[in-house]
Amino acid sequence: MKNDDLKLIDAARKAADRAYAPYSGYKVGAAIRSKKGNIYTGCNIENASYSLTVCAERNALAQAVINGEKEFSVIAIYVDSDMLFPPCGACRQVLSEFSLDLRVIYANKNEIHTALIKELLPESFQLRKV
Numbered sequence: 823m824k825n826d827d828l829k830l831i832d833a834a835r836k837a838a839d840r841a842y843a844p845y846s847g848y849k850v851g852a853a854i855r856s857k858k859g860n861i862y863t864g865c866n867i868e869n870a871s872y873s874l875t876v877c878a879e880r881n882a883l884a885q886a887v888i889n890g891e892k893e894f895s896v897i898a899i900y901v902d903s904d905m906l907f908p909p910c911g912a913c914r915q916v917l918s919e920f921s922l923d924l925r926v927i928y929a930n931k932n933e934i935h936t937a938l939i940k941e942l943l944p945e946s947f948q949l950r951k952v
């Protein structure tokens with residue numbers, strides 16, 4: 823694995839420390855790298871009204887977009903667990919908005935996996951020509 827990817831996983835791990843996950847106990851962090859080379863992070867933020875929980879990936883993407891970024895090369899997701907957390911279906915759709923070639927790295931305490939977003943969500947819904 824490239825050093826840049828390991829750095830991104832490390833940023834996701836640090837973001838996971840900030841997760842607010844009192845209900846599930848799963849602390850998730852995400853770090854997305856823009857094509858300009860900047861890194862933005864997010865963590866999962868749970869809610870007592872469970873369905874209002876927002877995943878780490880969508881919070882990282884929101885941080886990036888609010889800072890003026892719309893082009894991304896890779897996102898790393900880290901969960902501090904033995905379970906592996908590939909992005910949920912909702913996050914796959916949201917990540918597919920900006921690039922179908924986005925690389926997705928998902929890691930836990932023991933494993934690192936990689937895939938392209940278009941492999942994780944073929945035929946994502948788009949309102950643009952792809």
Ligand code: THU
Nearest residue numbers: 846848850866877878908909910
């Ligand atoms: N979670 C994420 O942050 N990202 C995913 O892609 C899957 C699930 C969070 C939501 C919830 O806080 C916890 O993991 C357990 O579902």
